[in-house]
Amino acid sequence: MEYNFKAIEKKWIANWLKNKIYEPDLDAPRHGRGKSKKPFYNLMMFPYPSAEGLHVGNMYAFTGADIYGRKKRMEGFDVFEPIGLDGFGIHSENYALKINKHPKKLAKETEKRFYGQLNLIGNGFAWNEKLETYNPEYYKWTQWIFVQMFKKGLAARKKAAVNWCPQCQTVLADEQVAGGECERCSSKVIKKELEQWFFKITDYAQRLLDDLEKIDWSGRVKIAQKNWIGRSEGAIIKFQIPNSKFQIEVFTTRPDTLFGATYCVLAPEHSLIKNLESRILNLEEIKKYIKNAKEKTDEERIVGGKDKTGVELKGIKAINPATKEEIPVWIADYVLAGYGTGAIMAVPAHDERDMEFAKKFNLAVSDAPLADRKEIIKKVGGKKIVNYHLRDWLISRQRYWGPPIPMIFCEKCGWQPVPEKDLPVLLPNVKDFRPTGSGKSPLATIEKFIKTKCPKCKGEARRETDVSDTFLDSAWYFFRYVDHKNQKEIFSSKRAERWLPVDMYIGGAEHAVLHLLYARFLTKVFYDWGLIDFNEPFKKFRAHGLLIKDGAKMSKSRGNVVNPDQYIQKFGADVLRMYLMFLGPFEQGGDFRDESIAGIDRFLNRIWKFGGKIKITPNNPASAGLTGQTNQNAKLEKLLNKSIKKIGEDIEQLRYNTAISQLMILLNEMEKSEAVPKNIFESFLKILAPFASHLAEELWEKLGHKTSVHLEKWPEYDSEKTREKTFELVIQINGKVRAKMEAPAEAGEVELQELALNHPLIKEKLAGQPPKKIIVVLGRLVNIVIQT
């Protein structure tokens, strides 16, 4: 009978749903008591639903995560594997703009489509707990978080030069600018001076850095976060401006080079410049330079970096506190306003950039010796400080498709949070959701929305019209999964205590300094508020690799994006799942090539045929007597035990490619048998089950089982049975293989040496020459070293 994957997969998807085999009891007591099992929160990064449908990259990530979860379930854990949609935000909204469909309408359609597809990929999702970030039941709590942040002093409005994407017509957080381009639409980002809402993630910089030590995460992601936080230790040193009350405060990591500081440089935005205006002799020139610098994009400032620009503040000098010499003061845009004090002391002898600048403008270069690192700061009245590269999280977005920021401005009382009882602030259903281009959100055009009462004085007031960053939605969704219907509180502490923190999290490395950093931040904030008793959200995180097609990353612009639907249609979900996992190590990614799917398709068909044809003998092969078949069974049993061990270890390390190859080796061997003991075939189905979830289930049922193979216990291996009685002894002469022979596994050094020296081929090669040295590696090889 042909393997009818369509019917079989459909049958089991319905069966699993009906029997709720992937729905843990979220309220079960923690563990130990009664029948409740140990909880295991198996999380994957929820997708943002683009209308093109599920990307094969999503399926790759989800399959890898699901296999891990399925094994944990079989190991006796109560596995919780939720799914949802990150449907609010610029990505979804930009697509809505492109096809000119209202985001709300589009969301309903993509939701249906995505859930339909996700239902077909063979994952063990807890469908009852699904959530979408654009539902008021969800974003009510996103807004609640904002209100608490404000009340606790962690949300504040600041005027700053912020990133502005001219295409998306909104501001962006630093983390959402990659190489000077908008993370979403790849437009060049420009700087704008605007007043915006920020979350004070910088208050948590040190904790975010320190706690990286205690979590089990992919190394590359930890390193990326560490670099992003960018701690550097240094000092602030003051340079007095003669005949004035002003000083230039500079930040340096090398105070010991102070003697070589031959000029100072201020960032063009530096506030001191205004104070000194009356004394600047070339004020016009300076003003022109400042104006120019502000209009440059980041890109221009960086690319222009090779050719530094700057203007001297004529009439202004500064005194080097170490040498007491008067040195010139410049402004230049190679000094950044947002880092350190926005001013530097330039030491051309020890800094390439300063040297470049000095050369261009013919400034003095000093080769003064280094000062003593320990004392110098005190001597010149400086102070030690720690600086971070991390900036505060810019949370405002001048867009439509997000949770309105729940704040109200009153002329009398200032900014007031919307009272909790009035949440959610519903996103109004406007017709024109397009960005206005005026620097304001589309909500700013809706009088009815804006006009409100001040919660404090009840006077006339207006609402904030910006929405919050979509990364706020996704920074806490894993908390909500455990209690997504709760409308009284963000989540119950009972459920959080049972299920959180997340045991295993799998997702893309591209979120290293975005989602993964924000989620850690909010978790620490929740901890400080007493909502939870842990301060890291994900105990274990593994970044999966990237799927490549035709040698390049899949992207719409290249037109090489693979949609899983057609493959599921043609081969079935099991084949696609296994094919994706067979491509290469999960954490490394792989090259998607149509032609190689055939190998997995054949493999699963062979399993199917084998399951239909084989004669199955009773469990105990020893009782069958000493026949040739028994020898074959003993061999099979040994291979099975080895396979259970290897596949178990491979899954634990996400090395699914080698686990699958071991399954193939096992099938190859089983096919050589005329009859296979029932217990061996059953074990094979169990270790196959995490990979080919439907096929394994169908064959399991065919063996007469009434319950799901996915609820079976993961087989144990007998280490006694993985051990061979003999091994192939490799005999080398001067490190080159000259002969091989069977040798007893127990053989000692002397015995192996004897065996090697007496081997006819070796005897011939040696021709009576005495060995200089003999190295014996037990259970492996003998290397005979002779004179050459």
Added chain:
RNA sequence: GCUGGAGUGGUGAAAUUGGCAAACACACUAGCUUCAGGAGCUAGCGCCGCAAGGCUUGAGGGUUCAAAUCCCUCCUCCAGCACCA
């Protein structure tokens, strides 16, 4: 420039962490089979060589009885950060 990671057959990749390089597949070749199809089965398949044999893990050197694996020098590719003082 800085920080990580990686370079192994025609292709995707394995290699018990210093012990037989190329497992498992794809593609290819030959044969069988077939109501001819992108099906199934069998065998072969790193390179040179008729063979014995020799060579082979980006390049070069080193350590070792033994190196894809450790050390040094260099080259290439990928990812992230980048005028952060």
